[in-house]
Amino acid sequence: MNKIKTLALLLLFTCFFTTLAMADEGMWIPMLIGKNYDQMKKQGFKLTPEDLYNINKASIKDAIVSLGGGFCTGEVVSNHGLVFTNHHCGYEAISANSTPQNDILDSGFYAKSYADEKPVPGLYVQFLVRIDDVTQRVTDALNGVSDADRGMKLQAISKDIVADATKGNGYDGVVNTFFSGNQYFLFIYQKFTDIRLVGAPPQSVGKFGGDTDNWEWPRHTGDFSIFRIYGNKDGQPADYSADNVPYTPKKFLPISLKGVKNGDFAMIYGYPGRTDRFLTSYGVKMATEETSPVIVKLRDIRLKAWKEEMNKSVDIRLKLSSKYAEIANYWKYFIGQTEQLKALNIYEQKQREEADFTKWAADKPAYANLMDDYKKLYAGYAPYAAHRTFINEGLLAPGFVINVLNTYYGLRALSNQKDNAAAVADITKQIKQINESYIGAYNEIADKKIFAQLMATYYTDIPQDQHADFIETIVKKYGPGNPAEAFKQFADYLWANSKLIDPEKLKAFMQNPSFDDLANDPAVIYSVSVNPRIYAKNVFGSKISDFETQKAHLDRLYEQALLEKNAGTLMYPDANSTMRISYGNVQDYTSKENKHFPIKTDLDGVMAKYKAGDSEFDLPPSLINAYKHKNFGQYAENGTVPVDFITNDDITGGNSGSPVINGDGELIGLAFDGNWEAMSGDIAFDKKYKRTICVDIRYVLWCMDILGHANNLIGELDVHKN
Ligand code: ARG
Numbered sequence: 223m224n225k226i227k228t229l230a231l232l233l234l235f236t237c238f239f240t241t242l243a244m245a246d247e248g249m250w251i252p253m254l255i256g257k258n259y260d261q262m263k264k265q266g267f268k269l270t271p272e273d274l275y276n277i278n279k280a281s282i283k284d285a286i287v288s289l290g291g292g293f294c295t296g297e298v299v300s301n302h303g304l305v306f307t308n309h310h311c312g313y314e315a316i317s318a319n320s321t322p323q324n325d326i327l328d329s330g331f332y333a334k335s336y337a338d339e340k341p342v343p344g345l346y347v348q349f350l351v352r353i354d355d356v357t358q359r360v361t362d363a364l365n366g367v368s369d370a371d372r373g374m375k376l377q378a379i380s381k382d383i384v385a386d387a388t389k390g391n392g393y394d395g396v397v398n399t400f401f402s403g404n405q406y407f408l409f410i411y412q413k414f415t416d417i418r419l420v421g422a423p424p425q426s427v428g429k430f431g432g433d434t435d436n437w438e439w440p441r442h443t444g445d446f447s448i449f450r451i452y453g454n455k456d457g458q459p460a461d462y463s464a465d466n467v468p469y470t471p472k473k474f475l476p477i478s479l480k481g482v483k484n485g486d487f488a489m490i491y492g493y494p495g496r497t498d499r500f501l502t503s504y505g506v507k508m509a510t511e512e513t514s515p516v517i518v519k520l521r522d523i524r525l526k527a528w529k530e531e532m533n534k535s536v537d538i539r540l541k542l543s544s545k546y547a548e549i550a551n552y553w554k555y556f557i558g559q560t561e562q563l564k565a566l567n568i569y570e571q572k573q574r575e576e577a578d579f580t581k582w583a584a585d586k587p588a589y590a591n592l593m594d595d596y597k598k599l600y601a602g603y604a605p606y607a608a609h610r611t612f613i614n615e616g617l618l619a620p621g622f623v624i625n626v627l628n629t630y631y632g633l634r635a636l637s638n639q640k641d642n643a644a645a646v647a648d649i650t651k652q653i654k655q656i657n658e659s660y661i662g663a664y665n666e667i668a669d670k671k672i673f674a675q676l677m678a679t680y681y682t683d684i685p686q687d688q689h690a691d692f693i694e695t696i697v698k699k700y701g702p703g704n705p706a707e708a709f710k711q712f713a714d715y716l717w718a719n720s721k722l723i724d725p726e727k728l729k730a731f732m733q734n735p736s737f738d739d740l741a742n743d744p745a746v747i748y749s750v751s752v753n754p755r756i757y758a759k760n761v762f763g764s765k766i767s768d769f770e771t772q773k774a775h776l777d778r779l780y781e782q783a784l785l786e787k788n789a790g791t792l793m794y795p796d797a798n799s800t801m802r803i804s805y806g807n808v809q810d811y812t813s814k815e816n817k818h819f820p821i822k823t824d825l826d827g828v829m830a831k832y833k834a835g836d837s838e839f840d841l842p843p844s845l846i847n848a849y850k851h852k853n854f855g856q857y858a859e860n861g862t863v864p865v866d867f868i869t870n871d872d873i874t875g876g877n878s879g880s881p882v883i884n885g886d887g888e889l890i891g892l893a894f895d896g897n898w899e900a901m902s903g904d905i906a907f908d909k910k911y912k913r914t915i916c917v918d919i920r921y922v923l924w925c926m927d928i929l930g931h932a933n934n935l936i937g938e939l940d941v942h943k944n
Pocket of ligand 1: 223224310429431432433436437547548550551875878894895896
């Protein structure tokens with residue numbers, strides 16, 4: 223599952239706002255995995271904890287990378303830096319390299335030599351060097367600091383810790399917060415920025431089933447793509463250069479063709495982005511009733527407008543499809559999450575747990591009122607929750623807004639840093655990348671329509687007494703009494719008068735940009751007023767930030783209390799885009815409706831879903847042909863090719879592309895999705911229903927080898943036949 227990354231770009235130049243488990247459930251910190259070892263062994267793991275995580279010699283952690291800061295995970299599979307990840311993780315890189323004349327998104331592509339591999343500007347991977355527990359140093363620094371000042375102070379001490387740990391070694395460091403501020407760990411990374419696209423199946427394989435099958439099992443998707451890490455001749459990270467060479471990793475994963483059966487040990491090693499397992503019943507209610515419906519409704523508007531355009535030509539489809547897929551993915555996620563939170567009675571389940579907790583806490587003054595405090599806090603915030611969600615999903619959603627903000631704040635940073643050559647180069651490069659990605663997915667008709675419709679929805683859906691003044695002014699000036707028309711007119715005005723919206727004008731302006739010239743640009747004035755920090759302060763005063771500060775305070779207390787209550791048992795912290803291990807088994811399931819779901823699918827199933835010419839269920843001729851001739855190579859099982867399988871491992875967005883590893887440490891698949899029956903999983907892990915959907919490594923190799931004739935790549939792999 224890949225993480226939501228829409229907002230990532232926004233955070234570059236400006237800072238806006240500032241469970242008890244058995245195996246299968248749980249995302250464990252690799253450094254502490256020894257604590258789980260007995261259980262892992264019992265379930266079928268045959269290696270040692272040191273084989274998983276070791277800072278003194280190569281271990282499996284050295285074969286795992288995060289992509290682009292954690293939107294996905296990849297694994298090194300050859301001694302020449304070859305990396306496997308999901309197709310949907312490579313989607314942007316694949317579509318950016320596609321044109322109607324050389325349409326690798328639709329036709330697939332395997333580089334025949336290093337020279338054929340395609341640079342992907344902006345993409346980077348990080349290896350984890352080590353983890354340090356820095357809880358003591360951080361908590362000492364935070365001792366006595368007020369809730370309101372905690373964020374700033376944490377930032378300052380983290381900066382010191384990172385500076386100490388990375389001095390002179392070229393590494394990056396991050397201090398991450400665990401258990402909502404009860405523990406802190408330092409993560410040290412080595413970052414490689416020359417990453418090249420090496421291969422991908424046609425999207426009819428890589429995205430087979432499309433949005434219809436997305437988030438559902440049984441599945442028949444070949445969700446993989448292939449990249450390579452390049453470094454300089456000394457094996458060190460270096461920006462793209464024709465002189466760079468494939469990187470020799472400390473460790474790469476061997477591949478097993480043995481396959482899987484029900485009950486087999488399976489472990490997933492990667493970068494889960496975010497879970498909310500300690501969310502209270504009050505938070506669950508707010509999600510289902512206030513916030514998720516807003517997300518779904520607003521994403522609908524964007525998806526419809528893009529789809530209309532995408533149907534017009536291949537060229538437009540290639541331009542918009544990556545953005546479309548990303549928004550569609552979490553559109554369906556929130557529909558499923560809401561449905562399953564209700565179907566599995568998660569609110570009621572949490573209420574029971576909280577009643578238990580309150581009983582336990584009755585004689586502990588620090589915790590006795592916690593649930594009451596949560597209740598009051600959420601009740602006070604409820605009237606504004608939908609509006610708060612509208613900021614990210616509505617006000618910031620038109621493509622130009624983020625681009626304008628980043629360009630504007632970027633140029634401001636540039637003018638402040640004129641004398642710092644390194645900063646100038648870095649900021650210039652970042653602005654350029656942001657502008658390019660904006661222009662790459664620009665479509666005037668869709669973009670204008672989306673802006674006008676989102677704003678008209680704001681006008682009708684947000685209570686009148688919460689409307690921002692500047693939005694009222696727009697309606698009065700451009701179409702009194704007819705907000706839909708007013709925002710259309712206003713869009714025309716912005717497009718005609720801004721230097722930053724229309725790609726040609728943007729490019730011309732950026733030839734010789736002047737920050738001072740932007741002060742009166744109408745798109746700058748508009749975008750700055752929807753900058754969340756500025757907008758929230760103007761419209762809500764301190765209501766939003768107070769809620770966030772107080773919630774952080776209660777969360778820290780609640781998780782501290784749970785750590786105390788469950789002392790002596792294993793607990794895992796929420797996902798936070800740091801490296802984790804999840805382990806469990808290949809496992810079938812039976813739904814609430816008593817439908818049994820077997821552990822795997824195969825090529826016969828792919829063919830059964832095949833619909834010629836369909837946008838989601840079409841197949842490439844090469845596949846149909848190989849199927850007809852039973853050309854299965856060494857990848858067959860029971861007279862067909864295995865395609866996908868499921869395990870009960872605990873993953874979430876960010877884990878997409880993660881290796882699925884057997885008890886011997888061999889790669890057996892790539893994790894890529896979750897199942898519909900457990901879409902509430904990020905908030906409550908349901909052991910009966912939650913499964914991880916993986917592409918079988920034999921399907922990956924069959925596609926590369928038999929369909930793609932990628933002998934050169936297959937030759938690099940360490941393939942174990944049994
Ligand atoms: N649901 C998958 C995930 O979050 C992504 C699948 C991409 N496919 C698609 N049809 N959008 O990782």
